[in-house]
Amino acid sequence: MNKAEAHRQYLLARAWHGKGTIARAIAGYRQVLALDPAHADAAMRLGHLLQDNCRFEEALTVFRDALDHHPHESQLHKRFVDVLLLLEGIEAVFRHYRLERVGSRIPSLAPGEPVVCSVLRNERARLPYFLDYYRRLGIRQFFAIDNDSTDGSGAYLNAQEDVCLWRSALPFRESNSGAAWFEPVLRHYAAGHWCLIVDADELFCYPDCETRGIAELCRGLDHRGAVGMRAVLLDMYSSRSLRETVYQAGQRFEDVCPYFDRQHFHSRVESAGPFANMPFLYGGMRQRLFGEAGGYILSKVPLVKYRASTILAGGQHWTNAPADRLAGETGCLLHFKFFSTLPDYAAAVANQQQDFHWIEQNREYVRGLGRDGDLKFYDESQSVRFENSEQLVTLGVMQRDSRPPLPEAPVFPRIEPVGDGMPRPLWSVMLTVYRRLDTLGQALQSVLDQARAPEQMQIEVISDGPADPMHAEIEALVRTLGGSRVQFYAHPERAGHPEIFNVCLRRARGEWIHILHDDDWVGPGFYDALDEAGAIDEVGAAFCRHHHVDRQRRVTRLSALERESAGVIDGWVDRIATLSRVQAASMVVRRAAYEQVGGYCAQARSAFDWEMWQRISVHFRVWFEPRALAWFRESEATETARLTATGAQIADTLAAIEVAQSYLPAESREKLRWRAREMYALLAIDAAQARWVAGDAAGALANLREAAACSESGEVTIKMRAFLGKI
Structure with missing residues (x-):
């Protein structure tokens, strides 16, 4: 065994690895192990590299062989278990x-x-x-x-x-x-x-x-x-x-x-x-x-x-x-x-x-x-x-924690009622935009085409900060399309999501609030269709079916039909607590509901809207309109697409699931949590398959890891192994 030569080859493989030359790095690490089968670092890096490139069978062999030499290496055991679990299931690990x-x-x-x-x-x-x-x-x-x-x-x-x-x-x-x-x-x-x-x-x-x-x-x-x-x-x-x-x-x-x-x-x-x-x-x-x-x-x-x-x-x-x-x-x-x-x-x-x-x-x-x-x-x-x-x-053998605790419960920002004497239209339509012009026109025009009189409908475009020349360009577009009919507000600092939604809530004066992203839009009759929900006092929110469209505005799918005719949905808490079924473009909420349950929660991360729909459903009844009157845009350029490609959307969803545990009914919250985690594990596997087909092995692996973190139910394990068997 030539340890000096093995070390030289290891440094060379590390160099190729650092440059992103994956094939040469893999070959280099294999050469190191041929010279020195007990080289733990080479085995760890090689197995990790193979795992990241979805070459799981090869990674399993590398980790198994390395454990023969280093049975005390905890990280090798962890990697080995991760891969064996993916390939053969938990029973094989036992x-x-x-x-x-x-x-x-x-x-x-x-x-x-x-x-x-x-x-x-x-x-x-x-x-x-x-x-x-x-x-x-x-x-x-x-x-x-x-x-x-x-x-x-x-x-x-x-x-x-x-x-x-x-x-x-x-x-x-x-x-x-x-x-x-x-x-x-x-x-x-x-x-x-x-x-x-x-x-x-x-x-x-x-x-x-x-x-x-x-x-x-x-x-x-x-x-x-x-x-x-x-x-x-x-x-x-x-x-x-x-x-x-x-x-x-x-x-x-x-x-x-x-x-x-x-x-x-x-x-x-x-x-x-x-x-x-x-x-x-x-x-x-x-x-x-x-x-x-x-x-x-x-x-x-x-x-x-x-x-x-x-x-x-x-x-x-x-x-x-x-x-x-x-x-x-x-x-x-x-x-x-x-x-x-x-x-x-x-x-x-x-x-x-x-x-x-x-x-x-x-x-x-x-x-x-x-x-x-x-x-x-x-x-x-x-x-x-x-x-x-x-x-x-x-005696100093152990110590107390002097650090203050985190908030015991998630933070739901307070939404104050509209001040006395302020005009109260029926609707507040709040459009959010951040440094983008290409889709705002369509979103705003879809609202203007069915706008009511100013005393009946507040329409406002909120441009997220910080202050820069883009605010002026956005305002110019708003003035071109809406003139003085549309209010424009340039937020002085970058709020981001979900805080920009809370800015919308605080500025909205209407009885009902509709928040619309600049890249989504609504169809004719949207507000007329959802007017009916306002006649029932216990209804706190209403939504319609929505289309998913790509960057070229081609419809890719249609959201679920929650009931055949317009009306209040029975058993809505159980449905919405296990899967995000509604996009913000299709949802309107009574301002009084926001005042009661609070604003959008930052601890729910990018799943803040889904968390809000759950919170509202616990306190209010929810109305459904079966006609598809809203359009939600999906493309590789959206934040949702970026989060999905990296698996971060699933991680954020898990955060929202935990936030919801603070208010879901005690008798069902654990069951709903378990089912939600299983549902999102299955969706993560779907995302992994899509990333794999797109040639993104790293994105596929990231989503598989999130799937494993979500749930290890029998259904998830079977689906994951079926996918791995095809690659």
Whole structure:
């Protein structure tokens, strides 16, 4: 093996990759692996490149081969699972990691429910108190993976009503210290949930844990926008010799080993880990006793909000979450390893022929402990008796979060009523435009062709900022077409979406408001047809069918027929909450409805209009006109097309789905959320197919990733595999 030549080829392949010469980069990385099959970086980059170009079978082979050399590489496991899931489904991932569900209990987490996850082997004595401790913190479900225990651990766990159990005979080394086992389990059963990943000898402690359950802790993390919480590993020990530190099943761990070191770490490295996003602490009691050779890392991220993009690390010592998404509040894992059974356990592990860091640590234990077990950990100058969480905060072992929480609920901007004495027309038609002239004329003319008297219809064109010469050109066009009949307002700064819609609402004086994009238009009779809705007080919005047209104004499709005749739609909440069925061009809303529910929500991103239609439907009845009297333009030049090409529209839709959870009916919101995510996963696969046909492999892959993030239902999996089978 010529490592020097492999390194030279690697640098060359990186250069081709950086220049975008994909074929030569792929060939270069393959040459590196031919020279050095264990070159992890080359394998990662090659597999990633193949994956991005939808060459999934080749990528799977690259990742599989690389894992044979590097079973501890978390990012390789993640990539491998992503590709295997796409090609063969979640069952294939379970089979690969030799995961078998034990018993008939099927995992089912309630919305927002956290779960404790643990990999174990021969921990029968610790399990009763381990489970009891977390149950007292409000945990109602545990996910456990038994790595071929021989002491009855599996049978004990299977008898617990709140434990979902899997068994695997895969060597611990090949599971990335257990992290790879939880990848399919959490992907399938806990996506979007807070997951506390701990060993059977670890008790999670955090500020005020005596009075604040884990679910409440997680709600607080959500309110601060966090997706992970760090903790320090704090070794606990007794005042006796190790031989005398005998633990009996069911005892409180803290009663047997109540002490920890005041100097809980010896060194700190900033911006550490593969993503340079968190500090690493080293040392602690084990370094005091056994020296520095063990390299005892104390930093962990045991509590994570699992998403499809979350990388699970071996030992959970790091995370790929951005630094600003890690909570300011930190916790502590009280680590109860040092019972009298440790010498035999450490010796058994140290004799295994596996090159893991934790194997080396156990060898250090053996050398330091000796086989007689007479070593004492207690030191009068260092040892502190554990009291409570406040003590650990005072000593600096963990900390509270001083950062203010994010708003607990989505922000719906207030829309003030029209001032007393202001003229109130029936209609306010507000046209928005941003630095564009080519389509505004048609939109404005479609309104003018059916305009009513000024006292009956306000017509206003709002040009989004910032101030520049384009405002004058737009105003000139408005004056040419509408003269003094049309008001013109140049917004002084760039508002963007959705804020420019809120500007429209605040400037509108009519009983009913119609907001029209400059590239859409309405047909004759639009306002006459929707007048009828205003006669029913409980109706807050009305819309008609609409045409989708391309840049040449050719009709490409027609929106759904919600009912055969004009009238109020029954069951509208369930329909609109699972799929965006209405474009703004076809929708009119009573101003009083906006005043009640608020303006357009920025947290819903580009899906802000769909979110609004859902919000209105919860509070008001909605009217439908079956005639198609509005036209919505779709072309590669529109913002919608850009978002669709990159998969960003699906990501924005997921944001809108979460906003809607704050007001949809409690009895149906989770069902509607699940169905909406499934619907948009299916649409993302359709978008991926369209991008693939258009020759845009990157866009196809981006949409497939968003589909996987939306839903892993059976229908989605089947459709995704059918598409992948064709490419």
